[in-house]
Amino acid sequence: MLRCSWCMKKIKEDKPCYGLNVKFASGVDFDEKDGRIISLYLETRKTSVPLIVVADDSEAKRNGQDGIFALCSENCATKMKETVTKELALFSGESSMVRL
Numbered sequence: 310m311l312r313c314s315w316c317m318k319k320i321k322e323d324k325p326c327y328g329l330n331v332k333f334a335s336g337v338d339f340d341e342k343d344g345r346i347i348s349l350y351l352e353t354r355k356t357s358v359p360l361i362v363v364a365d366d367s368e369a370k371r372n373g374q375d376g377i378f379a380l381c382s383e384n385c386a387t388k389m390k391e392t393v394t395k396e397l398a399l400f401s402g403e404s405s406m407v408r409l
Contacts, residue, residue, distance in 0.1 A: 311346075314358040314378035315385035327386045327408055329378040330369065331360075331393055332401040339375070340365075353395045 311320045320326050333339065339347065344364035348357040361377040363369040369377065378393075380386040386406045393400050 311379040312359055313381035313385050314360065315380055315389045317358075318381055320379060320381050324381070325408065327380040327383060327406060329380060329386055329389050329393065329404055329406050330372075330374040331376045331378065331404045332373060333375040334397060334399055334401050337399055349399070351392060351396055352398070353392050 310322070311326065312318065313320055314329075339362045342362040344362065344367075346359050346361050349360040350357045359379070361379065363374055363376060378386075378389050380389060383406075390404055390406065393404050
C-alpha cells in the first residue's frame with residue numbers, strides 16, 4: 310500500500326492515485342535505490358517523504374523520469390509540484406502529473 314507523499318495518508322487500492330514524475334538534478338544519483346521506495350528529505354518542507362525511484366529497465370526511465378511521488382489527490386499533487394520546483398538541489402524543475 311502506498312502513502313501520499315504530501316499528506317502521508319494511505320492510498321487505498323480502490324481509490325484514485327496520482328503520480329508526480331520527477332527528473333533528478335545533475336549530480337543527484339540514487340542508482341543503488343532503483344526500483345525501491347525511499348524516504349527523501351525535502352528541505353522546504355523540513356520533513357521526509359516517500360519517493361519511488363524508477364528502475365533502470367522501466368518504461369518510466371525510458372521516458373526520462375527518475376522518480377515518482379505517489380499522491381492521493383490533485384490538490385496534494387499541486388502542492389508537491391510547487392515544492393519540487395523549489396528543491397533545485399534535488400530536482401531539475403521538470404515534473405509532470407499523471408493519474409496512475
